Amino acid sequence: MNTGFFFQAYVFITLIFSGTAQYFTDIDAFLWLPFIMTMVMVALVPLQTRYNYEPLDQLETTILVLFTGFFVLAITSTLMQEGLKTTIAGIKNGLGISLLLPCLLLGFCRESQLYRICKKLYWVFYAQIPFVVYQALIVVPARVAFEGKMDSWDSVVGTFGGSMIAGGNGASMGLFTLLIMMMKLSEYKHGVAKLWSVALHIAIGFIICVVAEVKFVTLLAPFFLLYIYIKPSYVKEVRVIDFKTILLSIVGIFILLSLIITILSLGYTSKYQSHSMSIFDIFLQNIGYIFDPTVIVAGLDGNLDELGRVTALAFWSHHSDIHGLVNQLFGYGLNSSNAGGADPGYIAMLFELSLGSTALAIFLWEIGLVGTGLLLAIVFLILKGSKPKPLFSTKDLSRADINLLSYQPAFIGFTIAGLITLPYSPLLALIPVFQFQFYFVLGAMMIIRKATLTKAKGLACLN
Template identity: 30%
Template sequence: MYKKDFVYKVSASTDSGSQKIFYIIVFAGVVMAMLFGLFAVTANPIIISLAIALLAGTILLVRPTWIIWLILILGLLTGGVIPIFFEHIATRLYWGIALLGFLLMFIAFIQISLSSSMRKGAPTFIWIALGFMVYAVLNSLIQWHSAGEFLTGSKRYFQMWGLLFALCWLVREDLDIRRFRVFLLFVALVQLPFVVYQHIFLGPQKAALGGLSFDVIGGTFGTGIITGGNDAEMAVFLLITLAFLLARQKENVLPINRFILLSPLVVAPLFLSETKAIFIMLPLMFLVLYRYEILKRPHYGLIALIFCLLLVVIMGYIQLDRTHLYMSSSKAGSFSALVENTLSYNVYSQGWSRNFLNRTTVLSFWADNQGIHDPASFLFGNGLGSSHDGTGGHIAKRYPGYGIGLTTVSTLLWDMGIFGLGLFVTIFVLAWCCADRLRRESAMPTVRADAAAIQAAIGLFAFYIFYRIGMLEIVSFQIVFATVLGYLAWLYRRHVLATTDNNDLPK
């Protein structure tokens, strides 16, 4: 009798609990349906994309690797291809990608806050990156100007930093890392057909609008008839990919026949782009990658330098000949005038594009107007987003048309000051040291090769911060930056935990 009563009570209690859960689910479903219905009737693509990203992100909370895949695919392929055909929705798509990036960051922080073992083995540059982010947020809150400036500035700066932390702490399987590497190689290989398409079909449309036909070259890194292409960002990514291929071939990990097959496909888009900085970045990559061979095995290093010089000469001939033809057709002047003009808007006093400042004068202008006569701003800047022209930062409004946020370095100086720039540069310095330790200590040739290639990538990043602002703004390039450093953190943590015989070693 008692047993029957007990079973009945438990059964009744279970049914009651199930009913409560059912009612909660139904209520939540009705509320969500109403909310998403309201989102839909707004007909605002940004709100709708954010709602979809929020729903998908909630489902993916327990699958951070899936979020990484979404970011890589949407950011490096879809986000760059869609603007070719539907340029007006590119910004809305990138908002959704940014939301996924912040969701990934949230998951990573929750994981390491709950598990002390997950924090073990993380390289110092990861903690400096976290410190820079905390400093940027607190510094901007102390110097509060407006909610819009703070939120948009934070979004642009850190929208892909979640990928950096996730690769360090959340990815534990070798298989996932191998798949990411294969995907990134695939992204490098598909640049060629997209660049050819842009050159043949989009270039004439750009020229018909009065622009330069080669301004639309950007592969899958973002391009549009009106906005132009992110050719410099694509070029840096392809050079990094080439560095990985060269480093692996140098360590006899990549067979020579595969290298001969893959490397021309990776390099070919560079011949069609108009990134003049390639003449600096390509030798820089080779010098970093083969610096020891040049000193210890001069004949081996000489072969690499000859190969590099040959590429530079061919690229230079193609680009300069194409530019000369353009200038001749437009009667813009002689070829020597082109060279002089290129130097004038990069090194001398002429402004870049429609700005009063260029990549050199933007630094001297900051020193003159934000120098030691204003110690607080000199040291700590003016807050996130303050120098951004596109969103009307309060410092940018003070200097309309100057382009004070033209490069990553100038933007950091205006926004974060000398102290913030120092923290940001420290990330690269410590990442270099981390990669150097892996290159010296690891017994695995693949790790040594990838560490050497990452050092070449860091060298390119160091040049890039004086060249463009994309590291703080362009989603596709921020993915490259975060993936390279995140992969380095994964390799380093794996190495440290293995040498200390720790059970937290990624499997």
């Protein structure tokens, strides 16, 4: 069975077809496709590993046990409190795609297949360009003319889905471009990419993020790129970056950030502000709401009022024990904090508020402190166990090997970025296209880790 071909199809269906089809038809049923593909993968795992199963080491076993506990806890809590129908909806919306991680952990894809899959991610990146151009030049002006400048937010989403009228998953697209920028920079650091190629990919990535107004990625990308460049490698010949280079890079980052802030602020000036304020004041005013613990956004068209990012966490800390300590620890069940759709969650309706403005708030309400702790423990164990160490010489590796190993620092950087989004946006809890990226990267890190341990053991035997 060619699982690599299946996974490549999974990538294109999830990151290109489902979002694009949903965007142009406004049929949300297309968003079931990533979940369905994940369930097919789960069904195929026993067939793939039946004859060539490789035993798990201690770290892999620990992660699998923790994930099983996390998944069973979430399902059991939801079944007991909300019933079968809500459990199925909750798995589809927030939990199902996480099964991608144990599938990769159990050997659904080998490192050679992973290499080809990673190369296909670049084609997904290139596919964003015509869609972003179309949305920026056609959709945004039409939406501004129809609704006004204040309602043009999240109009540029690439192939990641949404609505021409209400916006969509621009943040998921922005984080994907961050992943591609880090992968390409790490390739260059390892000597398998040209400088012009790196510059082109990074320039396109920044342009996409600025046009889509993905502030999180636009502002933090320079720091992540520096992190990737100074990160240790599996390859001994990859030079260590000296202090002078790091210092010059930091200066360059602040110059770049100043330019980015100026561009963003000029955009805000033309949209919302008077011209009497300074550029820096305009920028601070437009991001200040993020850290305000008292923000409540009024609901439109009959929707519930929405708590701000910090407000949502403060509200959980004060009211999460409304049904007792057990619910605070184990959650109120999947979908319980959901304020949208035909069947809103019972906790959202109890408070008559949209509680889930961030993934962290959603996880705390729905799977509790224990479930959230298990998920974070899994991620931190993978990060700790997948750190690159200089184990191999270039004479022991093919170009494809070096290419694949170069992606590990980028995957680590992307995982950290994903963790930072937890108190910032609901991506990891609700958005399938980002859930796929996050859990794929975690699984890919474990595949690369296993491949390096196996190869290092083989070289040790030869010596």
